Amino acid sequence: MKEIFAFIGTEHTQSHSFNQSLEYFRDIIGDNSTKKFTSESTIREVVQNSLDAQLDMTKPVEVIISSTSVQKKDLPGIESVFEHIKSLNPGNNYTLEITDHMKKLEKLSTIDVLTLEDRNTTGLSTSKTTDVLTPYEIYAYNTGIHGASTNVSEQSRGGSHGVGKIAINSASDIHLMYFANHDENGVENLGGSVELFDHKYNNKSYRGTGFLIENTSLKDRIPLINKDFHEIFHKSTRGLKIIIPYIRFTSDPIDIVKSIINNFFIAILKEKLIAQVIFDKQKYIINKDTIKNLVNDEKIYPTDDEDELKIEFTPRYLQAYTEYDAQPIKVELPAKYNESYNFDLYFMAHDKEINSGRTAIFRSIGMKIEDHKVPGKVRAPYTAVIIGGPNEDEYLKTLENKSHTEISAKSLRDKESQNKAIKFINGIEKEIRKVIDENLSVYDQPQGKLNTDELFYKANLDFSRVIKSSTQTIEIGGDNIKINKRVKKESRSERKTSGEKASTPESKRKRKPRKLKTTSESSKGIFVMQPESIKRAVAGTYEMLEINFLDIDEFNKIDSVDISLKVIDGDGKEYDDELNLIKCYEEISDYKSGDIYKFDEDKIYDVKIYNKKINLIFKFTNNGNRSLKYIYKVGINNDIY
Structure with missing residues (x-):
């Protein structure tokens, strides 16, 4: 049977622009008009999900990232994808620009592809024993659902489990991704998805997401057996392999190497992660033995570029984490919450010439959440790394944005939860400021005063x-704070006779x-x-x-x-x-x-x-x-x- 991408039918089309989450990740990756792209959001999602699925906890997860190219005819279901793309009717000029670019790509015969394969991971189980959706079904046919995990360390993990899959779609110029799965029983399946928007095709209305199936009803949801496809779709060991055709971001392997190190250097140093980046004849192996040499490599992290220094904090984070002892800090919330959180802080003071202070906040699994700016200390000459345990991870996850790159109270809707989150974040910042002030007392001395x-x-x-x-x-x-109303003294203009309208001076308008x-x-x-x-x-x-x-x-x-x-x-x-x-x-x-x-x-x-x-x-x-x-x-x- 011929494989196709099937879309769910609907009576009426409603949305004529791309999914907001897709737009969000597209903006992070880059802009076609400037041709400046980054792999960071895609790499974060894939590597994070691989760490979540670690099989043998005594061995590191391996991630192999490769760049290659294939013939368009070797992409399963690609003709059906472009048939639906050509039927799109955009609702605004921005969406029109993207769809026009998609349609032009149909003429290409050779397609650039990025593959991301993991090892020592569980893969997606296809075993069906109850009416509950299997991990494979959740990943292959659903969005916005988090699969329940039986792993006791789940709370310390990132775990988008399919929610972040749209970040992978956004890395493709036509929002297309495939995944090859090898489960616990040795069964190999091939799935895929394409993210468009509501449209009409052959006089029928469809939703925006298409799923790779055999030429049968989408209702059956029978996993496609992975055989007789191009070798890039083959997965010989247990785990998952992501295949992204029409890749958007740069083919420079250094960008990917930096994305891995920037976000997972603690996981690498703890031997939870090993990565390989293979582009043509270039091969980078990232592990605990090579990471320092890579960070010291001028081609990867230049030190003579002032603009680069403003952005790249990783070399300083790595130094703080590896050369300085952890200082325990405790964040105690107000008594009504009856909660406290404990972190290890790795703090490094340095020369005042480097006046950009940042604190890297990590989960215990070794993934960075954000480069945090401590209010009042953004220009202080310091670098810090903060990392908690499972309890801290669990609460931090509730404060993260959809790309896991920032913590804030904005994502919480309940006012009491927001107030608690603000107290928590302020508490972290307060404790870090104490350490900064203790180590940089000279920094806060007055440098001259304004005559006020x-x-x-x-x-x-x-x-x-x-x-x-x-x-x-x-x-x-x-x-108590009491507001008293005070009667304003009547102006001359207001004391005019009744019915006579006072004029308003130009200066009072x-x-x-x-x-x-x-x-x-x-x-x-x-x-x-x-x-x-x-x-x-x-x-x-x-x-x-x-x-x-x-x-x-x-x-x-x-x-x-x-x-x-x-x-x-x-x-x-x-x-x-x-x-x-x-x-x-x-x-x-x-x-x-x-x-x-x-x-x-x-x-x-x-x-x-x-x-x-x-x-x-x-x-x-x-x-x-x-x-x-x-x-x-x-x-x-x-x-x-």
Whole structure:
């Protein structure tokens, strides 16, 4: 029987653009217009899933990555893929550009292919004993489902188990991938998927995902027996082999070598992972014995390129992890959570000439989650690596984004869970800052001061006027904050006879916020708020801020923003380095909801807008400066830099 890619039928087409997750990973990989691509997101997903499926825990997982080419006719079901691609009807110009590029590729006869094969892994079991989906069925025919694992160490693993498979599709110019599986019974199967969007083909409507099957009904879901196909589809040992045709990213093996080392160097040093990268006559073996030489190789990690130094932290991470002893740190959450988390911190201080401080956060399996910027210490001369155990892994996983490259509270919807996550992240940062301060006491010494006498005098006058004339003032009594309404003194224009409309002087008309230019075409922008939209009041250890968007059309449908604060003097000149919110404020919360917001040196994140207003309560630290004047920049779509 002839193999084809089958799509699930539907009564009506609804979506005429690609899956959002697919778009997300496409953006990470690169842009066809610039021809700048990276393998990192694809390599992370594949290697992570291989580590998740480790068979013999006493031996490392092996991953072999190879580049080759095949004839188009050797790709199973490829004709059916292009038949569906040609029937796509894009809903916007961006999608049209991608589909037009896909259609042009049908003319190619020789196709570039990347293969990623693992060994010492379980593979995907095809044994069917109950009505529960087998691991093979989950991976082959489903998205968004996490297969249950019987492995007790599952909580310490990355484990997208098919959810991250779309990252592999995104690495292909036509969103096509195959996988060859060799299971525990020696059975070899071949599967595959292609990610398009809803479309009509031969007068029938179909969903966007196609699955490789024999020319039978998709309902039967009978795994395709892997025989008589081109040798690149063969899998002789137990495990999984990914085959990506029409590969998008660079054929430079160094990019792939760096992707592996950057994200898995601890797994390699712990002998949990060995990797081979084979491109034509070039072959790189990455293991605990070769990794240091590879990191010291100028061709892989140049040291004479300033731009490269700003990006590549791996050589410094490796040095910190291998040459410095672990320091235990403990993150204790507030009593109501009754939880604490323990990490090992590998800390290295270095010369002040290298002024980019980063902390690599790792899972215990040896995979990096992110290069974390500790607020207030981004320019400190240090490098650190932090790694926890299974308990810490389990909680970190709930905070990761879909590509496992960042931890934040944004992905959590429950407010209490968000507040807990903010406390957790702030707790990690607080402990790391302690270690930084202990080791870099010289770094925090004053390097010169701004003369702020005039600024303080004018700011105090402004604060007094706000407190006296504002319609809302704050009273601090015990632990309570009370808002008193104050009747505003009637102006002369308001005392005119009834029915006579007072004229509004030109200088008193409400001004629109000034929009700054941004580098992204999709961005909605950054707005500098006008003084008449801002109300501030300070009383005791608290400050209250109100930002009013009532007459600003750009914020009609916006429910949250980021707020950046910059110190200004009496002439309106900005001073970038004069404010550190972390040193000035102990906590920033929402007056309406009580939510606690995450903030760093000069930015408050994901602030909610209620009835076109923002009302924040700032709690000063003991050393918090109450006499600074600010300019407020409000960013939509995280556009504040």
